[in-house]
Amino acid sequence: MTMFSRRSKLSEEVSGSDIFNKETEGLSQGQIVLKRFFRHRGAMVSLIVLFSLVTFVFSTLGFKILGIGYGGWWKYKITDLPALRTAGCSIELPGCPSLSLIPGKGFGLGDHPFGQDDLGRDYFSLVMRGAERSIEVMVVIGLVAAAVGITIGALAGFYRGLIDAILMRINDFIITIPIIVLGGVVSFHFGNKGILFLAFFLGVLSWGGLSRLVRGEFLTLREREFVDAARVAGASNRRIIFKHILPNAIGVIIVSVTLIMSGAILLESALSYLGLGVVAPDVSLGLLISQYQDSFTTRPWLFWYPGLLIIIIALSVNFIGDGLRDAFDPRQRRRISRKDRSAERAIATKK
Amino acid sequence: MLAYIGRRISALLVILLGSTFLVYVAQGYSGDPSEALRGSTDPHVKAQLASLIRNLNLNVPPPARYFLWLKGVLGVFVGHFNLGLTRDRNPVSTYILAAVPVTIRLILLSTLLAILIGIGFGIISALRQYSRFDYALTFFAFLMYSLPIFWVAVLLKAYLAISFNNFLLNGSIAPAWIIFASFFSGVFWAAVISGTRQKVIAVFGIAAASTAVFLTLLSVTKWFTHPGLGPIMMLALGIGFAFAVTFVSTGLSNKAALRSSLTVVGIGFLLYFPVEYLLKKYANLLTLFIMAIVTITIAIATSYFFAKVDRRAVARTSLITSVIAGLLFIIDKLMKTWVPYINTDAIHQRPIPTIGQINDLLPAGNFWFSFLDSVLHLVLPTIALILISMAGYIRYSRGTMLEVLNQDYIRTARAKGLSERTVIMRHAFRNTLIPITTIVVVDIAGIIGGAIITERVFGWRGMGTLFITAIDTSDLNLLMGVSLIVSTLAVLANLVADLLYSALDPRIRVVGKK
Numbered sequence: 100m101t102m103f104s105r106r107s108k109l110s111e112e113v114s115g116s117d118i119f120n121k122e123t124e125g126l127s128q129g130q131i132v133l134k135r136f137f138r139h140r141g142a143m144v145s146l147i148v149l150f151s152l153v154t155f156v157f158s159t160l161g162f163k164i165l166g167i168g169y170g171g172w173w174k175y176k177i178t179d180l181p182a183l184r185t186a187g188c189s190i191e192l193p194g195c196p197s198l199s200l201i202p203g204k205g206f207g208l209g210d211h212p213f214g215q216d217d218l219g220r221d222y223f224s225l226v227m228r229g230a231e232r233s234i235e236v237m238v239v240i241g242l243v244a245a246a247v248g249i250t251i252g253a254l255a256g257f258y259r260g261l262i263d264a265i266l267m268r269i270n271d272f273i274i275t276i277p278i279i280v281l282g283g284v285v286s287f288h289f290g291n292k293g294i295l296f297l298a299f300f301l302g303v304l305s306w307g308g309l310s311r312l313v314r315g316e317f318l319t320l321r322e323r324e325f326v327d328a329a330r331v332a333g334a335s336n337r338r339i340i341f342k343h344i345l346p347n348a349i350g351v352i353i354v355s356v357t358l359i360m361s362g363a364i365l366l367e368s369a370l371s372y373l374g375l376g377v378v379a380p381d382v383s384l385g386l387l388i389s390q391y392q393d394s395f396t397t398r399p400w401l402f403w404y405p406g407l408l409i410i411i412i413a414l415s416v417n418f419i420g421d422g423l424r425d426a427f428d429p430r431q432r433r434r435i436s437r438k439d440r441s442a443e444r445a446i447a448t449k450k
Numbered sequence: 451m452l453a454y455i456g457r458r459i460s461a462l463l464v465i466l467l468g469s470t471f472l473v474y475v476a477q478g479y480s481g482d483p484s485e486a487l488r489g490s491t492d493p494h495v496k497a498q499l500a501s502l503i504r505n506l507n508l509n510v511p512p513p514a515r516y517f518l519w520l521k522g523v524l525g526v527f528v529g530h531f532n533l534g535l536t537r538d539r540n541p542v543s544t545y546i547l548a549a550v551p552v553t554i555r556l557i558l559l560s561t562l563l564a565i566l567i568g569i570g571f572g573i574i575s576a577l578r579q580y581s582r583f584d585y586a587l588t589f590f591a592f593l594m595y596s597l598p599i600f601w602v603a604v605l606l607k608a609y610l611a612i613s614f615n616n617f618l619l620n621g622s623i624a625p626a627w628i629i630f631a632s633f634f635s636g637v638f639w640a641a642v643i644s645g646t647r648q649k650v651i652a653v654f655g656i657a658a659a660s661t662a663v664f665l666t667l668l669s670v671t672k673w674f675t676h677p678g679l680g681p682i683m684m685l686a687l688g689i690g691f692a693f694a695v696t697f698v699s700t701g702l703s704n705k706a707a708l709r710s711s712l713t714v715v716g717i718g719f720l721l722y723f724p725v726e727y728l729l730k731k732y733a734n735l736l737t738l739f740i741m742a743i744v745t746i747t748i749a750i751a752t753s754y755f756f757a758k759v760d761r762r763a764v765a766r767t768s769l770i771t772s773v774i775a776g777l778l779f780i781i782d783k784l785m786k787t788w789v790p791y792i793n794t795d796a797i798h799q800r801p802i803p804t805i806g807q808i809n810d811l812l813p814a815g816n817f818w819f820s821f822l823d824s825v826l827h828l829v830l831p832t833i834a835l836i837l838i839s840m841a842g843y844i845r846y847s848r849g850t851m852l853e854v855l856n857q858d859y860i861r862t863a864r865a866k867g868l869s870e871r872t873v874i875m876r877h878a879f880r881n882t883l884i885p886i887t888t889i890v891v892v893d894i895a896g897i898i899g900g901a902i903i904t905e906r907v908f909g910w911r912g913m914g915t916l917f918i919t920a921i922d923t924s925d926l927n928l929l930m931g932v933s934l935i936v937s938t939l940a941v942l943a944n945l946v947a948d949l950l951y952s953a954l955d956p957r958i959r960v961v962g963k964k
Binding site for chain 1: 459462464465466468469472473476477480527588592593595596597599600601604719802896900902903906917920921922928929932933936937939940944
């Protein structure tokens with residue numbers, strides 16, 4: 100019976116919206132969104148985790164952009180073949196992980212934090228390279244899908260008519276092709292052209308849902324008074340699209356892009372797992388899991404670390420997306436906690 | 451309406467043509483099926499190459515070859531369906547026909563369960579918005595959403611299948627596990643049934659204590675090595691389900707529904723021994739099918755006997771109860787098959803398999819053995835698929851339910867004094883189902899794509915395996931066979947979603963040309 104028990108919320112809601120209004124008084128839309136986002140604990144933690152992880156991963160092995168290079172602080176490269184570590188490991192299992200999070204002797208990364216594979220390759224550097232690849236793929240897919248999806252959705256929603264009909268048929272077309280089928284076909288044959296090519300291609304296939312959302316937003320927003328006002332004031336179509344409508348649709352876009360990105364990291368790892376994505380000698384997290392899954396019973400660390408990295412990255416991106424959704428949704432009413440209520444009372448008594 | 455459907459179908463056919471063309475040409479230009487032969491040193495290589503080129507029309511460029519392939523596919527309208535030949539000169543359609551049932555078996559059960567569990571949890575979580583249960587479930591859903599299925603699969607194999615098989619050798623539960631499970635069950639039920647602090651503590655105590663007693667009983671009686679329900683246990687379970695189903699479906703105040711579903715359970719109890727005999731004597735699918743029809747007939751007849759008004763609600767309640775009772779019969783029968791099954795040489799005391807879709811070594815001809823075998827082979831892939839796909843349904847149904855609960859008609863329903871159960875189940879839940887339906891339909895098409903990975907991990911020989919073989923060997927016709935099925939399903943799912951939406955929601959009316 101208690102499953103359906105009602106909690107009376109009516110009185111809460113009245114004073115709740117008062118508190119809410121007081122908090123947002125005199126703030127711009129952007130400030131309100133930021134304020135709400137910072138209050139979403141899960142999203143904030145995820146943002147910090149993701150940021151530190153990305154910094155850590157990309158500084159480990161170093162990088163080179165436009166001639167400016169940084170060597171990386173880690174002593175091994177993915178091609179190095181150091182001898183298997185025996186100190187501290189059982190005799191049957193040389194090359195065990197040296198990472199220790201328990202304070203005391205041996206605390207820290209050690210020689211091979213994530214252990215070594217059977218050849219002796221340092222698994223930490225392999226996993227870091229894999230994570231680099233996965234993050235790159237995620238960002239490229241997200242950016243390409245966003246660029247294509249926004250352009251097509253905006254054109255279709257703003258101009259309607261024939262353009263809309265043609266673009267939406269193309270959209271149906273993209274949505275109905277299972278991405279793993281076409282992505283598999285292409286990446287199997289062009290995997291050697293480099294991972295960014297593959298990511299670009301997958302991005303070109305992932306914009307279907309986003310462009311539908313953007314089109315819907317544009318269809319409703321273009322009928323609003325402020326668009327009429329801008330047109331009467333003599334604004335060009337381009338100005339209306341970029342200055343008046345797009346900023347109002349940005350919430351939907353950002354949320355949808357974060358979802359595409361978290362899906363992208365799983366898509367890449369799934370394709371690499373099937374042997375259709377990244378191919379050796381390049382490394383990706385999905386490929387590492389697929390290469391070492393049989394050693395789960397003998398060398399479990401070869402299986403755990405790449406999987407954990409995929410989960411951490413995808414989970415934080417998902418939480419950030421959730422925080423953004425809450426922050427951008429004007430109908431979302433925050434839960435009024437006891438603390439807010441006492442603060443409210445304190446303000447009232449001061450007056 | 452008909453004109454609308456006609457227009458939609460013709461648009462979808464064009465899309466289907468386009469997408470198959472794209473896949474065909476992409477694969478046609480990028481993979482050469484004769485590549486392996488060209489490097490071979492076989493003296494007959496020239497003849498083989500010539501016959502391969504002849505069979506697969508390799509001398510025609512891909513865009514033109516597509517139309518040769520299309521001609522074969524369009525033959526479906528005149529009765530000559532032809533998907534072409536594979537590289538080893540067998541018709542593609544035989545492979546496809548063998549693979550489709552396997553994939554359907556793999557995804558059907560897990561999809562149904564994921565939908566049921568996901569929507570159920572999503573709605574409870576919406577009713578308890580911002581409670582600890584809600585936060586925990588949200589975190590869980592996001593975690594599941596971020597898991598790669600092939601990673602989960604390896605964990606399930608190691609920790610579920612192998613550990614459970616080891617556990618079965620003895621069959622008694624360690625005390626630490628009993629304590630942990632009781633604590634967990636207490637926390638779970640206390641979170642679901644919220645209320646005042648005293649009540650939460652009481653619920654926690656009752657749930658934890660009963661779980662502990664239950665598990666100890668199972669452990670002491672070695673139930674896991676000799677499972678079974680028996681008539682008395684089944685009656686008790688049946689009565690419990692009758693009350694639960696009536697409570698959710700119509701409310702316990704509807705005496706006719708309660709009496710009707712209890713009677714259905716009673717009839718089932720009286721028929722226990724005859725049904726058992728029939729299941730043993732005539733063990734085949736036909737018997738099960740006939741019994742299902744008889745069960746449904748009994749349920750509807752009983753509800754008509756008890757209900758004078760509002761017959762549909764009562765019939766619905768009895769029908770759900772009777773289906774659950776029928777499942778109990780099958781579970782009971784499977785449990786009785788358990789001991790002889792795990793003692794066969796093929797199983798050798800390790801019943802939960804980690805790989806494959808069927809055990810080939812099992813003695814053929816025993817219906818219940820192969821039934822149990824299929825069920826056990828489904829355990830791991832089904833759990834993996836449920837964990838992954840449930841997350842989306844939890845998030846989506848929670849969001850939709852919260853939106854519906856904010857509507858004016860919910861406030862109206864409460865204001866006119868309806869009970870909370872009626873408000874939730876009749877006003878909110880039904881309206882929540884409308885958008886969920888469309889998501890589910892579109893998802894089913896995506897699940898087939900996802901099954902590719904699941905099949906690979908668990909070693910099933912379905913569409914996914916065909917797809918990977920086709921890509922690995924550059925087998926164009928085989929690949930096209932798979933993607934034709936998958937794309938057709940995706941396209942049809944989109945159409946069904948649109949039609950369902952307009953059928954379920956009277957506010958949306960299709961504008962057909964008059």
